Amino acid sequence: MPAPAHPFVSRSGGARRLEPVVFGISRAAAYLILVCGAAVFLDIVVKGGATVFQTRAPFVNVAFLSEAPESLYVFEWEGRQMRLGDREYRAFKQAHPAAAAVPAESYVYSSGGIFPCIVGTLLLVVGSMSIALFLGVCAAIYLNEYARDGRFIRCVRLAIINLAGVPSIVFGLFGFGMFVIFFGWNVSLLAGWFTLAFMVLPVVITASEEALKAVPIGFRVGSLALGATKWQTIWRNVLPYALPGILTSSILGIARVAGETAPIMFTAAYVVRDQLPWQVERAMDGLFEGVMALPYHIYVVSSKIPQNEFTERVQYGTAFVFLALVALIATTSIVLRNRLRARYKW
């Protein structure tokens, strides 16, 4: 073998040939994700946008956002195809008694709007996140500030990690057995709150612990050395500085709580409910009644009713509103988080 001209002469070898292959595969994977994400997003925005927006003022389909779902009635009348929602159809029959004799096709949930679902999802998110944050932050404070490391604490940590890996349908079953049956809350907002709260609790606890750990130890000893009790120290000098971090990670929990269908399927979601949660005799009754919810509504209109040209409008419209709502809640939380962070920066 002739001696190379210089010590840096290029050589070929397995490791070198592999380099462009790995580069190519990893880049392709990244692009593929982008393409998939864009496809899903565009599909929903384009088709759903057609339901939610309109070309005439006020440009937003107010009825879709503010009314309850109705059945759609389609029939021939004086040579034209009529498409009327439930109430319109009844009014029409009153005005034209002859219409009662005309055969009409009915399509459930294909008319009207999704207002009760929006309300239900909002209530579920706010309630369950409040419960999860309260329980999660308390637990994290105990684990990080009070408990001394030992076998018991290791068991608790292990339990939390395992809880995080439990599939959401199992939480649904747990909630059904525990809250719906055993506590006798029936399928209700309250049962949904606690089921969803338990589902995100591991995330909230872990996030809160991380955030508490990130607060410098000097804040604690400095406070204790001034004669603060442990709780005074935590409340005044640790928790405020951990809060932005706690919220940051909990924002991910919001999307999960809003989006999961399985946990609320047997615990909180009604296929249809005529009254809104506050349209009850006594204020507390609302807690013990189920609600409609966006993800469950999507599930129902996509798989529980006959599919036809009229259902797509609701399916995509609901999906679009759902995405927009989650984005809105997340944005609100981020803004709140940023304000807290600006106030308690260190």
Added chain:
Amino acid sequence: MVNLPVRLGSPAVAAPAGVPPVAPSRPLVEIEDLDFSYGVTPALKDITLGIEPRKVTALIGPSGCGKSTLLRCLNRMNDLIEGARITAGSIRIHGVDINQRDVDVIELRKRVGMVFQKSNPFPKSIRENIAYGLRLQGLRDRARLDEIVERSLRGAALWEEVKDRLGESALGLSGGQQQRLCIARTIAVEPEIILMDEPCSALDPVATAKIEELIQELRARYSIVIVTHNMQQAARCSDQTAFFYLGRLVEHAPTRDIFTNPANPQTEAYVSGRFG
């Protein structure tokens, strides 16, 4: 719960400063035959030391010899460290054993303040840093708070530098100012003893000189125990010096004697810079 006796001349009872609070024959803090360990590892052995009121006592010695440990014993900050405990002996302040079951550690820490090696201002405004300890005690009166904030900042020789920006974050202060802020925060709760753990180790010479000057002013009203690895600092600003080595107290004497005429050859070797 045993309350530590209220000291004479405490600002809380508004007696003139400078009055000797305790009969000179009896030290304010009496450490007796103290053994201390972290888990099974002993850190202090057989320490007997008296700390005089309104004097500056310097604790010196090579690093790891237990100076910080002893300091933390005095306000029981060691309680926070898992497995850390006193295995023998006692510490008495005003004759009260501070590790007695019925001593309230909160009250103790109000009386025995601490300034840390790494200055730790809270990420609050300068005013709120000083007010922190007072708010803990439930003081809400704005005028009274402002008055104590000013008095404490003056006491820590910081008032002139920050009086126009009390509402600004304490984190904007320089390192030396931050450390003086921590001193101000400590004196705001009217302690009797101030513990300082290498308060100047992260500061430049100018900031160090300011703190040393401040210590000279503070000794009129407070008993100060300062840990330092800087021999000149001990020589310059302390009245008494205690030299520690490997967890034992080697020599405790007036500072001048330690530096000019040490009784123990180890002390002599250390202060002359031959080891440590």
